Amino acid sequence: VYDDIMATRKTDYINNFWKAIAHDPVLLKRTWEDLKATMAPGALDALTKELLYIAVSVTNNCQYCIASHTASAFSKGMTPAMFKELQQVVGMANETNKLVTGYQVMIDARFEPPLNTAK
Amino acid sequence: VYDDIMATRKTDYINNFWKAIAHDPVLLKRTWEDLKATMAPGALDALTKELLYIAVSVTNNCQYCIASHTASAFSKGMTPAMFKELQQVVGMANETNKLVTGYQVMIDARFEPPLNTAK
Amino acid sequence: VYDDIMATRKTDYINNFWKAIAHDPVLLKRTWEDLKATMAPGALDALTKELLYIAVSVTNNCQYCIASHTASAFSKGMTPAMFKELQQVVGMANETNKLVTGYQVMIDARFEPPLNTAK
Amino acid sequence: VYDDIMATRKTDYINNFWKAIAHDPVLLKRTWEDLKATMAPGALDALTKELLYIAVSVTNNCQYCIASHTASAFSKGMTPAMFKELQQVVGMANETNKLVTGYQVMIDARFEPPLNTAK
Amino acid sequence: VYDDIMATRKTDYINNFWKAIAHDPVLLKRTWEDLKATMAPGALDALTKELLYIAVSVTNNCQYCIASHTASAFSKGMTPAMFKELQQVVGMANETNKLVTGYQVMIDARFEPPLNTAK
Amino acid sequence: VYDDIMATRKTDYINNFWKAIAHDPVLLKRTWEDLKATMAPGALDALTKELLYIAVSVTNNCQYCIASHTASAFSKGMTPAMFKELQQVVGMANETNKLVTGYQVMIDARFEPPLNTAK
Numbered sequence: 001v002y003d004d005i006m007a008t009r010k011t012d013y014i015n016n017f018w019k020a021i022a023h024d025p026v027l028l029k030r031t032w033e034d035l036k037a038t039m040a041p042g043a044l045d046a047l048t049k050e051l052l053y054i055a056v057s058v059t060n061n062c063q064y065c066i067a068s069h070t071a072s073a074f075s076k077g078m079t080p081a082m083f084k085e086l087q088q089v090v091g092m093a094n095e096t097n098k099l100v101t102g103y104q105v106m107i108d109a110r111f112e113p114p115l116n117t118a119k
Numbered sequence: 120v121y122d123d124i125m126a127t128r129k130t131d132y133i134n135n136f137w138k139a140i141a142h143d144p145v146l147l148k149r150t151w152e153d154l155k156a157t158m159a160p161g162a163l164d165a166l167t168k169e170l171l172y173i174a175v176s177v178t179n180n181c182q183y184c185i186a187s188h189t190a191s192a193f194s195k196g197m198t199p200a201m202f203k204e205l206q207q208v209v210g211m212a213n214e215t216n217k218l219v220t221g222y223q224v225m226i227d228a229r230f231e232p233p234l235n236t237a238k
Numbered sequence: 239v240y241d242d243i244m245a246t247r248k249t250d251y252i253n254n255f256w257k258a259i260a261h262d263p264v265l266l267k268r269t270w271e272d273l274k275a276t277m278a279p280g281a282l283d284a285l286t287k288e289l290l291y292i293a294v295s296v297t298n299n300c301q302y303c304i305a306s307h308t309a310s311a312f313s314k315g316m317t318p319a320m321f322k323e324l325q326q327v328v329g330m331a332n333e334t335n336k337l338v339t340g341y342q343v344m345i346d347a348r349f350e351p352p353l354n355t356a357k
Numbered sequence: 358v359y360d361d362i363m364a365t366r367k368t369d370y371i372n373n374f375w376k377a378i379a380h381d382p383v384l385l386k387r388t389w390e391d392l393k394a395t396m397a398p399g400a401l402d403a404l405t406k407e408l409l410y411i412a413v414s415v416t417n418n419c420q421y422c423i424a425s426h427t428a429s430a431f432s433k434g435m436t437p438a439m440f441k442e443l444q445q446v447v448g449m450a451n452e453t454n455k456l457v458t459g460y461q462v463m464i465d466a467r468f469e470p471p472l473n474t475a476k
Numbered sequence: 477v478y479d480d481i482m483a484t485r486k487t488d489y490i491n492n493f494w495k496a497i498a499h500d501p502v503l504l505k506r507t508w509e510d511l512k513a514t515m516a517p518g519a520l521d522a523l524t525k526e527l528l529y530i531a532v533s534v535t536n537n538c539q540y541c542i543a544s545h546t547a548s549a550f551s552k553g554m555t556p557a558m559f560k561e562l563q564q565v566v567g568m569a570n571e572t573n574k575l576v577t578g579y580q581v582m583i584d585a586r587f588e589p590p591l592n593t594a595k
Numbered sequence: 596v597y598d599d600i601m602a603t604r605k606t607d608y609i610n611n612f613w614k615a616i617a618h619d620p621v622l623l624k625r626t627w628e629d630l631k632a633t634m635a636p637g638a639l640d641a642l643t644k645e646l647l648y649i650a651v652s653v654t655n656n657c658q659y660c661i662a663s664h665t666a667s668a669f670s671k672g673m674t675p676a677m678f679k680e681l682q683q684v685v686g687m688a689n690e691t692n693k694l695v696t697g698y699q700v701m702i703d704a705r706f707e708p709p710l711n712t713a714k
Contacts, residue, residue: 013229017215020222024679026513027686031215034506038211043200048167049208055171056212058340059178061418061656064219065212066342067230081162084381087340089168091384092157093175093184095333096136096150100183102296102325103139104304110132111186143322146329149391156383177697180299180537185699203500206697210503214690221653221682223661251467255453258460262560265567268629269453275621276449281438286405287446293409294450297416299537302457303450305468319400327406330395331413331422334374334388338421341377348370349424415578418656423580441619444578448622452571459534459563461542489705493691496698507691514687519676524643525684528650532688535654540695541688543706557638565644568633569651569660572612572626576659579615586608587662 001025001032008036015068047076055090120144120151127155134187166195174209239263239270246274253306285314293328358382358389365393372425404433412447477501477508484512491544523552531566596620596627603631610663642671650685 001022002014022028039049050073057065070083078086120141121133141147158168169192176184189202197205239260240252260266277287288311295303308321316324358379359371379385396406407430414422427440435443477498478490498504515525526549533541546559554562596617597609617623634644645668652660665678673681 015227016224017219020224021218024682027679027683030510031218034510035211035215038207042204043198044204048170049204051167052170052174052205052208053212054340055174056178056209057216058336059175060213060216061339062216062219063342064224064226065216066340067226071230079162084384085161085163086171087337087381088157088384089171090175090340091333091337092154093172094179094336095329096154097176097179097181097184098296098332099140099150099325099329100136100181101299102292102304102328104301105135105139105183107183107186108134111190142318143325146322146326153387153391173697177693180696182699185697199499203503206500206694207503209697210690210694213693214686217653217689218682218686220656221649221661221685223658253465254462255457258462259456262563265560265564269456272625272629273449273453276445280442281436282442286408289405290408290412290443290446291450293412294416294447295454297413298451298454300454300457302462302464303454305464309468317400323399323401323406324409326395327409328413330392331410332417334392335414335417335419335422337378337388338374338419343373343377343421345421345424346372349428411578415574418577420580423578437618441622444575444619445622447578448571448575451574452567455534455570456563456567458537459530459542459566461539491703492700493695496700497694507694511687511691514683518680519674520680524646525680527643528646528681528684529688531647531650532654532685533692535651536689536692538692538695540700540702541692543702547706555638561637561639561644562647564633565647566651568630569648570655572630573652573655573657573660575616575626576612576657581611581615581659583659583662584610587666
């Protein structure tokens with residue numbers, strides 16, 4: 001798995017996360033394969049996916065994840081201007097999420113999800 | 120404020136969030152102005168910002184916010200394929216955030232933030 | 239326990255929370271006694287304590303808790319103006335919490351806690 | 358902005374949060390103006406607002422925010438007795454939030470929000 | 477995948493979660509395989525794993541997850557007495573998590589993790 | 596209280612959490628008594644309760660709680676294999692919680708809670 005991580009990322013460095021979960025080879029293998037597939041460019045490009053990862057990690061207050069994915073995003077082309085707008089959006093989203101919650105706002109009928117047929 | 124919301128969004132509909140916080144005109148005005156500036160295209164395009172908003176809202180479990188911003192993202196060009204990749208990234212990020220936390224992984228020295236001189 | 243709840247609150251109504259946890263009489267008794275002691279006026283008055291309860295409940299996105307403690311706060315004298323300022327503070331706090339986190343801000347030396355001798 | 362922060366707070370110290378977000382002058386200006394307006398005494402006094410800020414920050418597990426706003430609250434007159442009651446309320450609220458959630462308690466009809474006409 | 481879900485669970489019912497993510501066949505397949513492996517009895521028995529799932533879901537406030545995994549746990553032998561103790565532990569853990577956070581308690585040297593060699 | 600902690604835990608060590616909240620003797624006494632009762636073996640054994648505590652603490656991102664309860668779980672017989680499966684379950688639960696949320700999955704009628712008569 002380490003070899004594939006280094007080859008995929010074009011680096012000879014394995015960061016602490018992988019070393020930590022390497023105690024559980026099953027978890028290591030599954031997590032790497034899932035992450036590799038999930039973060040590969042597709043309908044969304046690789047940088048956008050890193051930005052989304054940061055947004056989740058900040059909201060979850062995961063220091064390690066913020067540090068590692070911010071570094072990763074910069075290496076994939078995030079500019080300082082993009083970093084700043086990212087933080088602005090994450091801040092605003094966390095604020096308005098709580099205004100919605102505190103004011104107990106009911107979902108507008110027109111916002112019924114268009115994709116989820118199980119509802 | 121309602122007029123500017125409708126003009127900016129090219130709609131004649133005011134959704135429940137704005138009606139709710141309109142009980143507090145100071146909050147309404149400030150939130151709208153902040154949101155309008157934050158969500159305008161800049162270094163990040165408007166759709167990417169909507170995707171980030173959804174990522175935060177899902178992580179915060181804000182049902183209203185998910186419904187309204189998912190609708191908004193579709194209106195700004197999010198395809199079903201993009202929606203699916205977004206959910207995959209949000210799911211994986213929440214999983215690995217917790218693996219990092221449960222394994223108490225220490226930050227690699229090389230992940231020191233490059234932007235924040237206050238540290 | 240129901241009798242003491244009704245006597246303390248000067249009501250003949252037992253809300254769903256107490257009925258739900260009454261399935262576990264040990265939990266019911268302990269929770270009521272702890273809550274009664276915690277929410278009694280002391281260094282902080284009873285209304286301030288309700289406002290704090292709402293702030294936590296909104297941040298945790300607990301719909302029931304928000305509804306019941308908002309009703310309780312109004313019954314203890316919260317005015318609409320106080321409700322609005324409460325929501326503003328909760329919104330701002332959630333926003334700046336995440337800006338701090340996203341920018342990975344390090345704690346200033348002068349903010350060392352003055353109360354906790356265990357550190 | 359730094360001048361107004363120092364003048365408003367009657368200090369010559371700028372804490373790390375403001376230095377960090379000063380990388381983004383737009384964010385710095387907006388955040389300071391919003392925070393200044395939000396935390397000013399109104400229907401709620403300035404100390405109560407600090408207590409609410411701490412309650413949110415503890416629930417969000419934001420170490421920096423807890424340290425800075427706890428210091429700020431002490432400077433605005435929070436006594437050790439108030440600090441202790443604050444922690445008790447925050448602890449109890451987080452506990453009962455989760456009891457409500459785990460027991461899947463349904464909202465009592467009488468707790469319909471009195472303020473939100475958008476519902 | 478549906479066939480394997482029904483065979484593994486000895487049921488002819490597919491619940492809404494699987495129907496929802498079936499819009500994304502890649503996610504459906506991966507999630508089912510991961511979940512099947514993760515929830516299979518091993519060093520921890522299947523019921524303990526369901527209890528852990530509920531504990532996470534309550535803490536995350538995920539209503540669907542609580543409802544489905546509580547039903548699943550009952551089907552795997554959870555007794556009402558076990559359900560009640562589960563809720564007590566989840567409630568207490570959420571309370572003391574926040575007391576630790578609010579009092580800014582520093583980690584005791586003796587609690588250094590014994591498993592994680594990456595630290 | 597310290598004496599009872601040491602006697603119950605068969606140790607002469609008081610960890611930082613108890614020293615911190617000892618500033619508030621009311622909180623110390625109540626928290627210890629509640630925790631002692633909650634964590635005692637009952638329908639669930641003591642180790643299972645520790646695992647649940649860890650699952651909550653990881654989800655809440657409480658570093659101190661994770662470190663202390665992981666140490667406690669090892670002392671009560673958690674094996675490395677159990678630790679690894681615990682982390683796998685916590686990771687998966689956090690992931691699927693968010694897939695459920697992002698896909699806005701509606702609760703199946705058959706998952707109505709069997710225990711809660713207050714609904």
